[in-house]
Amino acid sequence: MTADDSYGRLDDDDYPAYTMGRAAEMLGTTQGFLRAIGEARLITPLRSEGGHRRYSRYQLRIAARARELVDQGTPIEAACRIIVLEDQLEEAQRMNAEYRRAATSASPPATPPASP
Numbered sequence: 001m002t003a004d005d006s007y008g009r010l011d012d013d014d015y016p017a018y019t020m021g022r023a024a025e026m027l028g029t030t031q032g033f034l035r036a037i038g039e040a041r042l043i044t045p046l047r048s049e050g051g052h053r054r055y056s057r058y059q060l061r062i063a064a065r066a067r068e069l070v071d072q073g074t075p076i077e078a079a080c081r082i083i084v085l086e087d088q089l090e091e092a093q094r095m096n097a098e099y100r101r102a103a104t105s106a107s108p109p110a111t112p113p114a115s116p
Contacts, residue, residue, distance in 0.1 A: 016046040016054035023055040029067050033076075037066050042080040 024031045034053070037043055043062050045053035055063070062083060069079035 012056075013058040014056045016056050016059075018055045018057075018060065020045070020053045020055070023060055023063070026060060027064055027067055029063075033067065033070075034063060036076050037063055037080060040077055040080040042066060042083060 018026065020031050020034055024034055027033075034045075034055070038045060038053070043055070043059045045055050045059065048054055065083055065086075066076070066079045069082060070076055074082065
Protein backbone atom coordinates (compact mmCIF):
# COMPACT_ATOMS: atom_id res chain seq x y z
CA MET A 1 0.00 0.00 0.00
CA THR A 2 1.45 3.35 -0.95
CA ALA A 3 1.21 6.55 1.06
CA ASP A 4 -1.43 7.83 -1.39
CA ASP A 5 -3.53 4.71 -0.75
CA SER A 6 -3.25 5.22 3.02
CA TYR A 7 -4.38 8.84 2.82
CA GLY A 8 -7.42 7.79 0.80
CA ARG A 9 -8.50 5.51 3.66
CA LEU A 10 -8.51 8.25 6.32
CA ASP A 11 -12.25 8.84 5.87
CA ASP A 12 -13.10 5.11 5.76
CA ASP A 13 -15.08 4.21 8.91
CA ASP A 14 -14.16 0.54 8.47
CA TYR A 15 -10.40 1.01 8.10
CA PRO A 16 -8.64 -0.53 11.15
CA ALA A 17 -6.48 2.48 11.95
CA TYR A 18 -6.27 2.33 15.76
CA THR A 19 -4.15 0.09 17.94
CA MET A 20 -5.68 -1.38 21.07
CA GLY A 21 -3.76 1.05 23.26
CA ARG A 22 -4.84 4.08 21.26
CA ALA A 23 -8.45 2.85 21.08
CA ALA A 24 -8.58 2.35 24.86
CA GLU A 25 -7.08 5.79 25.39
CA MET A 26 -9.60 7.43 23.05
CA LEU A 27 -12.51 5.71 24.81
CA GLY A 28 -11.18 6.35 28.30
CA THR A 29 -11.27 2.66 29.10
CA THR A 30 -8.88 -0.23 29.52
CA GLN A 31 -7.50 -2.68 27.01
CA GLY A 32 -9.17 -5.39 29.09
CA PHE A 33 -12.56 -3.81 28.36
CA LEU A 34 -11.83 -3.98 24.61
CA ARG A 35 -10.77 -7.61 24.97
CA ALA A 36 -13.99 -8.37 26.90
CA ILE A 37 -16.28 -6.92 24.24
CA GLY A 38 -14.25 -8.80 21.65
CA GLU A 39 -14.71 -12.05 23.60
CA ALA A 40 -18.45 -11.27 23.78
CA ARG A 41 -18.30 -10.97 19.98
CA LEU A 42 -19.67 -7.45 19.95
CA ILE A 43 -16.75 -6.36 17.79
CA THR A 44 -14.04 -8.35 16.08
CA PRO A 45 -10.91 -6.29 15.63
CA LEU A 46 -8.76 -6.99 12.63
CA ARG A 47 -5.21 -8.11 13.22
CA SER A 48 -2.03 -6.49 11.95
CA GLU A 49 0.61 -8.61 10.27
CA GLY A 50 2.22 -8.92 13.70
CA GLY A 51 -1.05 -10.17 15.24
CA HIS A 52 -1.94 -6.96 17.08
CA ARG A 53 -5.58 -5.89 17.35
CA ARG A 54 -6.59 -2.94 15.17
CA TYR A 55 -9.88 -1.07 15.49
CA SER A 56 -11.89 1.02 13.05
CA ARG A 57 -13.82 4.18 13.86
CA TYR A 58 -17.06 2.21 13.43
CA GLN A 59 -15.88 -0.33 16.03
CA LEU A 60 -14.87 2.48 18.38
CA ARG A 61 -18.40 3.92 18.21
CA ILE A 62 -19.82 0.51 19.16
CA ALA A 63 -17.28 0.17 21.98
CA ALA A 64 -18.19 3.67 23.22
CA ARG A 65 -21.87 2.66 23.37
CA ALA A 66 -20.93 -0.47 25.32
CA ARG A 67 -18.88 1.59 27.74
CA GLU A 68 -21.81 3.98 28.21
CA LEU A 69 -24.10 1.09 29.16
CA VAL A 70 -21.51 -0.52 31.45
CA ASP A 71 -20.88 2.83 33.15
CA GLN A 72 -24.64 2.95 33.86
CA GLY A 73 -24.36 -0.39 35.68
CA THR A 74 -25.31 -2.82 32.90
CA PRO A 75 -23.29 -6.06 32.94
CA ILE A 76 -20.99 -6.28 29.93
CA GLU A 77 -22.73 -9.33 28.40
CA ALA A 78 -26.11 -7.59 28.70
CA ALA A 79 -24.67 -4.38 27.25
CA CYS A 80 -23.39 -6.29 24.23
CA ARG A 81 -26.79 -7.94 23.71
CA ILE A 82 -28.57 -4.57 24.00
CA ILE A 83 -26.31 -3.09 21.34
CA VAL A 84 -26.90 -6.03 18.98
CA LEU A 85 -30.67 -5.67 19.47
CA GLU A 86 -30.51 -1.90 18.92
CA ASP A 87 -28.63 -2.51 15.68
CA GLN A 88 -31.16 -5.12 14.54
CA LEU A 89 -34.05 -2.76 15.33
CA GLU A 90 -32.41 0.07 13.39
CA GLU A 91 -31.88 -2.22 10.38
CA ALA A 92 -35.50 -3.46 10.52
CA GLN A 93 -36.78 0.12 10.66
CA ARG A 94 -34.60 1.04 7.68
CA MET A 95 -35.91 -1.93 5.69
CA ASN A 96 -39.52 -1.10 6.58
CA ALA A 97 -39.04 2.46 5.36
CA GLU A 98 -37.60 1.15 2.08
CA TYR A 99 -40.53 -1.25 1.62
CA ARG A 100 -43.00 1.56 2.28
CA ARG A 101 -41.29 3.80 -0.28
CA ALA A 102 -41.30 0.98 -2.82
CA ALA A 103 -44.96 0.17 -2.16
CA THR A 104 -45.93 3.83 -2.48
CA SER A 105 -44.11 4.27 -5.77
CA ALA A 106 -45.48 0.98 -7.16
CA SER A 107 -49.11 1.79 -6.36
CA PRO A 108 -51.19 2.81 -9.38
CA PRO A 109 -52.37 6.39 -9.28
CA ALA A 110 -55.82 6.93 -7.85
CA THR A 111 -58.45 7.26 -10.54
CA PRO A 112 -61.21 9.82 -10.15
CA PRO A 113 -64.74 8.42 -9.81
CA ALA A 114 -66.67 8.10 -13.05
CA SER A 115 -69.11 10.90 -13.71
CA PRO A 116 -72.74 9.98 -14.49
